[in-house]
Amino acid sequence: MNRAALMALVSHWRRRPLQLLTLVLGLATATALWSGVQAINAEARDSYDAAAQTVAGAGAARLVARGGQGITREDFAVLRRAGWPVTPVIEGRIDTPAGPMRVTGIDPFTLGPGMLGGAESSEATEIAYDPAFLTPPGLILAAPETARALEGGTGEGTASSDATPDKVLREAEGPERAELPPVRAVAGLAPGTLVVDLSVAARLLGNAAPTALILTGPVPDLEDHADDDRGAIGGPIGGRNGEPVGGPGGDTLADLAPGLRLQTPQGNADISRLTDSFHLNLTAFGLLAFAVGLFIVRGAVGLAFEQRRGVFRTLRALGLPLRRLLVLLLAELLILAVFAGLLGVALGWLLASALLPDVAATLRGLYGAEVAGTLTLSPAWWLSGLGVAVAGTLLAAGASLWQVARLPVLAPAQPRAWAMAGVRGAWLQAAGALALLVLALGLGLWGRGLVAGFAMLGALMLGAALCLPLILRGALRLGARGARGPVAQWFWADTGQQVPGLSLALMALLLALAANIGVGTMVASFRLTFTGWLDQRLAAELYVSSTDPAEAGAMRDWLAPRTRAILPIVSTGVTLGGRPGELYGVADDATYRDNWPILTGLSDLWDQVAAGQGVVINEQLSRAQELAPGDTLPVAGEDWQVAGVYSDYGNPLPQVLMGMDAFATRYPDITPARFGLRLPPGDAPALADALRDRYGSGVEIVDQRALKAESLRIFERTFTVTGALNVLTLSVAGFAILTSLLTLAGMRLPQLAPVWALGLTRRRLAMLELGRAVMLAALTALAALPLGLALAYVLLAVINVEAFGWRLPMHLFPLDWLRLFALACLAGAVASLWPARRIATLPPGELLKVFASER
C-alpha cells in the first residue's frame, strides 16, 4: 500500500521533470547562497580568533624600545625580577619559497596561558615545550594551509604586495634566504604566520633583538598611564589580593627599564569588531538569498500539491488513511530536501571557494586581518547547511501540507482553484503585511540595538513583500480602467488573473531589487562620503615619520625651508569615557581650519583648541557619551570643553584632538616623530626622493595621493563581493519568474484557446505574454524603489550607528535606479522568452483540444 501510494505520488515528478528541477534547483540555490556566506564568515572569524590569540596579537599591551635601540636581555630580566608579567617576542618578515611570511619568535617559558593558538589549541603549547622546538634547528609551527604552502613552496595567499599597515613588522634585509627549520602544522594558529622559538627567530631575522615585551597579565592602573613615561606604574604585584608580602613593589617602568615605553593596544585592536560590518553585510545577503530561494520552493511545492489534488483525492478514496498520506508526502519532501540540500551545500562550498580569495584580499587590505585563502570546513557546517535546507522545505511546504490535511475527499479536483486565490486570502495577506509594517515602524521608533535594527529590516522587507500583490492588483485595476478595446481589456483582466500565480516569484524579485537598491545606495553613499572625508583628513601632501626622535628634530629643521608648513603629529593612549582611546596634539594651522571634517562645532572652535581652552572629539565618542559642543569631557584627569565634533570613519576608538601647546605641556616626553608636510602638490615627489636620499630607511614617507588611491582601491574591493552576491540574488529572482511562468503556461491553455479562436494569432498572444511579464517586472521594480530606499536608510542611519557609532549621510543615485529598472524589465523579458516562444509555436491542435475536451 505504502509503495503503491508512494509510486502514485512520485509519478507526478516523472511526468513533470521541469517542476522537479525547479524545486531542486530553487532549494539548492537557496542553500548554496546561505551556506556559502556562512562558510566565508566562519573562515574569517576563525582567522581573526587565531590572530587575536597569537602571542603578538594586536590586543595585548606591550613594551617597546624608545628610539632605535633594541630590547635587551637585561631589560627583560630586570622587569621579570621586579614581577612584571612580560614575555619577549621577535616579529619580522622573511622570504620563503611560498612568498613573504610573518615570523613570530616566542618564549614558551613566559608565554601566558592560551596565548599560542588560543584556548582550544593546547597542541601548539605542548609542541612549544618540546626540546625540538627550543633547540637547533628548531621547529616552525604554522597553520595547516600555511604549512602546506611552505612545504609545497608555492601559492600562499599571503604572498601579495598589499601594504599591510602593520608598522611593527620590519622587512628582513638581504638577498640570501635563511635556511628554514622543519615545519609542523598546528591547527588554531593564524594563517601566514610562522611561530618559532625566540632564538630561532633571532637567527632567521639576522640576529634580531626582541621587538616587544608583551604583557601577559594585568599591570594595575595600566589604562591611566598608557604611554605616560612620567606616570608611576608601580610594581605590578598587588592587584586583587592586596599587596603581597615581600614584593619588590614601587618601581616604575622608568626606574626599571628607562629604554622602554608602554604601548597600549592601538588602532586595529579588535579586528573582529572592525570587520563586523563586512560580515553583517554578507550575512544579510545570505539570509536574503535564502528567503528568495524559499519563495521558489514555496511556488514549486504549492504547484505540485495543487496539481496532485486529484491524486490525493483518489488515494484517499481508495482507502489510504490521511495520516499515512501526510507521512508519505512528508517523506517525499524530506528526500527531496536532503538531496537538494546536499547539492546546495556542495554548491555553497564552490561559491565560498570562489569568493574567499577576494574576501581574504579585502580583509587583509582593509584591516590588515589575515584570513586563510582556503576553506577548512567542519562537519557542523555541512550538517547546518542540510538542516537549513530541510527546515526551509518544511517551512515552504507547511501551508500545502495543511491544505492536504483538510482536503475534503469528495470535493471535485480543481487545479484552477489554486490560480484564483480567494478574496479572503488576499485580505488576510494584507492584514499580515500591515501588522509587519507597523512592527517595523515600532521597532524603528522605539527599538534599541543591533538586533532590533535587523528585526526591523526583516519586518519591513517581509511586510512589503506581502503588500506586493495588493499593489499590483491596484495598478492593474487602474490600467484596466484606461483600457480601450476588447484585446486591451482582456489583457488587463488576464494579467490580473495571473497575479496570484506569479506573486511569489514577483515577491522574490521585489526583495532582490530592493536589496540591490538598498545596498547599492549604502555602498555608493559610503563611497562618496569616504572620498570626501579622505580629502579632508589627508590634506597634507606628504606624511613622514622617523624612527628616531633625535633624527626627527634634525629632519624638521631640514624640512622647514622646503615646505609651506610642517604639521607635527603626536599622540598618546588615554582612557576616554571608560574605554581606551587616543589623544592627539594638533598644530594651529590653516590645514585643520580649512579641511578637518567637522560635523558640528562652536564658531571659534579652532581658536579654542589652539588656545588650549577646548578639544574636538570624534563622532564615535560624541555618540557614545552623548556629548555635544559646549559639554565637558574629562581627559587625562582634567575637564575639557568639547569645542567640536568631527567624522572619523573606520576608527573604532574614541579620539580627542587637543592643541599642540596644551599637549606638549602635559606630555613633555612625547616628541613628534611624525609630520604632515604642506607644499605645492607638484613638488611632493621630488621632496620625497630627497628625504629618502638623505635619511634612507630610517624615515617612512607616505605620499598622500598614493595613500588615497590605495584606500579607494581597498574600498572598491570590499564591495566586489557584495556586487557578486547582488547579481546572484537577482538571477535567482529571475529564475523564479521563469519557473512560475512555465508552470502557469500549461494551466493557461483553457484561457488562451478562446482568445485564439476569436482571431488573435499565436504570435500576437506570445507578444502579449512577453509584454505582460515585462510589465509586471516593471511594476515590481517601481514598488521596489521606495522599499530599497527605506532599506538604505535603515542600513545607514540605524544599523551603522548601532554597529559602529557613526552615521553616514544618504545620497541618492537615480541613474543606478534607471539601470536597475532596465535590468528588472530585462529579467522579466528573458524569463518569459521561453514560455512565450512555446505559445507562438504551439500546434493549433493543442488549442483545439481545449474545446474538444471541455466538460
Next chain:
Amino acid sequence: MSVDRRLVLTGLLTLPVTARAQGFAGLGTGARGYAMPRPGPFDFPADHGPHPEFRIEWWYVTANLRDAAGRDCGVQWTLFRSALAPPGAGPEGPWAAQQAWMGHAAVTTPEVHLSAERLARGGTGQAGASVQPFGAWIDDWRLTGPTPDRVEMVARGDAFSYALTLAADGPVVPQGEGGYSVKSAAGQASRYYSQPFYRAEGQLRLGDAAVQQVSGTAWLDREWSSQPLAEDQSGWDWFSLNFDSGEKLMAFRLRGEGAPFVSATWIAADGTPTPYGGTALRIAPLREAAVAGRQVPVAWSLALPEKGVDIRVEAVNDAAWMTTAVAYWEGPMRISGSHGGRGYLEMTGYD
C-alpha cells in the same frame, strides 16, 4: 592541560631524579656529554652555586611553620635547573635556550593548599643562581642572602605570598656517603647535601586575609646529577623530618618493579650524619586519601630500630597536591610515636 602533555610529563616521572627537574627538557637522551657525579668532598662555597656541567640540579626548601595562633602550616620554595644540551653543544645566540628553569612554590595550611609555578629560559637572567652573594631566583621569587647561612625566601602565587628569613643554626649535612647519594641498585647516584638547621621567620599572606606572622624551621636540599635512575623506577616518597629532640631524619623510598630502594640519613642534633641503606629503615603506608582523582598514601609508619625510632607521620592537609606541569604531592607532616616533631613529605608517581 591536555591528555597528551600529561602523558609526556608522566613519562618523565618514570625517571625520578631527572624528572623532578625536567618538566620539558629532553629526556631519554642519557647523560652523554655531561659530567658524572663522583664521591668526594664538596667544594664550598663553589658548590652552593650552579653546576651547569651537570644535567639537572635543584634548590629545594620546605618550611614547617606556625602562625601566631599556633596553627601548623608549611611553605615550599623550589628551583629546578635542567640543561637542554650538554655544555658546549648547545645553541648559540643571546636568546638561545641552553638551560630551562622551573620554580615551584606552595603554601599549605590545614584547610588549603595553594601552589604556583614559574618557568624560564636560561641565559637571560630571568632565573639563575649565584655563589657570592648566594642566590637562586626565578622572576620575583628569590632565595638570596650574603651566604647560605642567612637567606631571604620570597615567592608568590595568584592567591598567596610569603617572605621569610632563614638563619642557619647548624652546619650543612652531606647526604649518602659523604654527599654521594646512591639512587638505585644499579649504582645511579647524585651529589646531595642539606641544610636542615634553618630557623624561619617572616610573613605569610593568603588571599585577601591579613598578613600573618609565622615562624618555625626550614630545610634546604641541594642536589645535582646527570643520570636518570633505573628505568623501572616509577616514583618516590621522600621524607625530611625534624624531631622535637633536635635530631633529624632524611629518608626516601624509590618505588620500582621489585622491592623499593630505600635510603636514609640520621642527623644528630649537632649535624653529624649517619647514612643508612637497605633494610635498616622500614617504611610503610598506613592510610590513603583521594587527592586529585587518585589514591595517595598520606599517613605512614617509619621505623629505624637502630635509633629507637618508631613513628607515625601524617599529613597536615591530605590535599597537598601540586597542580604544576609535573604534578605531585608535597606537604607538611606531623610526627607522633616514639618521637614527636614535624616534617615534609614529597610523593611522585601516584597516577
